[in-house]
Amino acid sequence: MLSISDRWKECELVYSEPPQDYIKAEAKKIFEIVESFCNVSGLDVERIEYNYPTIKDIIVRLDMRLMYFHTYHNKMNINEYKLVSGLIIFWILKLRPFWVKIKTDDTKETINMATNINEQIALHIAVGLLKEYNQNFFENGKNLVGQYCKEMLYSFRFRDLSKESLYLMFDPFYFLHLFEKSVDENGVNVI
Amino acid sequence: MKKAMSINEWNEFDRQCEERNVPFDSNTPIKSGETLEPSIRGCKKIEEDEDLKTLLRMVYRGEC
Numbered sequence: 001m002l003s004i005s006d007r008w009k010e011c012e013l014v015y016s017e018p019p020q021d022y023i024k025a026e027a028k029k030i031f032e033i034v035e036s037f038c039n040v041s042g043l044d045v046e047r048i049e050y051n052y053p054t055i056k057d058i059i060v061r062l063d064m065r066l067m068y069f070h071t072y073h074n075k076m077n078i079n080e081y082k083l084v085s086g087l088i089i090f091w092i093l094k095l096r097p098f099w100v101k102i103k104t105d106d107t108k109e110t111i112n113m114a115t116n117i118n119e120q121i122a123l124h125i126a127v128g129l130l131k132e133y134n135q136n137f138f139e140n141g142k143n144l145v146g147q148y149c150k151e152m153l154y155s156f157r158f159r160d161l162s163k164e165s166l167y168l169m170f171d172p173f174y175f176l177h178l179f180e181k182s183v184d185e186n187g188v189n190v191i
Numbered sequence: 192m193k194k195a196m197s198i199n200e201w202n203e204f205d206r207q208c209e210e211r212n213v214p215f216d217s218n219t220p221i222k223s224g225e226t227l228e229p230s231i232r233g234c235k236k237i238e239e240d241e242d243l244k245t246l247l248r249m250v251y252r253g254e255c
Binding site: 026029030032033036037039040041042043062076077078079080082083084088108109112113120123124125126127128129130131132133138142145146149150153177 | 218219220221222223225226227228229230231232233234235236237238240242243244246247248249250251252253254255
């Protein structure tokens with residue numbers, strides 16, 4: 001009879017890191033979003049510092065997770081919402097690669113951004129995704145959109161969010177996008 | 192605003208996917224092969240949308 005210790009004896013599953021070029025290209029995408037965050041918030045981009053090995057770690061861990069889905073979920077390609085929320089945002093919130101040094105003459109607004117820099121960059125990534133695929137979300141009125149963003153920011157900072165809870169948090173937006181794209185004005189499927 | 196799909200419409204959607212051999216499940220990417228590209232495109236749109244830019248600026252700066 002097969003014993004538990006022999007169960008995986010013949011199984012060879014080896015992960016190898018993606019090439020440096022790939023890691024650099026992915027890191028560049030993260031920095032593009034950081035720049036956009038600065039353009040929107042008014043924070044000087046030069047003030048944002050980061051730990052490159054941590055950025056690399058985020059990219060490699062994302063890649064490892066994609067291998068997990070490929071291997072254990074029948075070559076599954078996860079949708080953009082799961083990838084962005086449960087993998088990129090999750091690891092930014094957990095590993096906290098960015099920081100801003102406070103200066104004595106900083107305004108309270110700058111101090112607020114510096115304190116929450118990782119959460120705010122994570123929020124900017126999320127809002128960017130919604131702006132691309134869920135334009136209707138932003139037509140709900142400034143107060144509600146602002147309130148929702150603040151709620152998300154609070155959750156990113158203070159709540160215990162697992163990858164899976166982030167998947168669940170963003171899944172409704174994925175389905176709303178599908179609804180929007182798959183049904184015409186008469187409620188008929190167009191895909 | 193387009194209406195959301197009913198259960199029957201979902202079933203019809205599923206049937207059509209099967210008929211056309213479209214491999215749809217709840218994880219199908221909208222545009223395969225992308226990681227942060229949709230967020231980057233969205234961020235550019237945010238920067239062009241003055242109202243949203245102002246609102247987010249206030250959220251980020253803790254002004255609202």
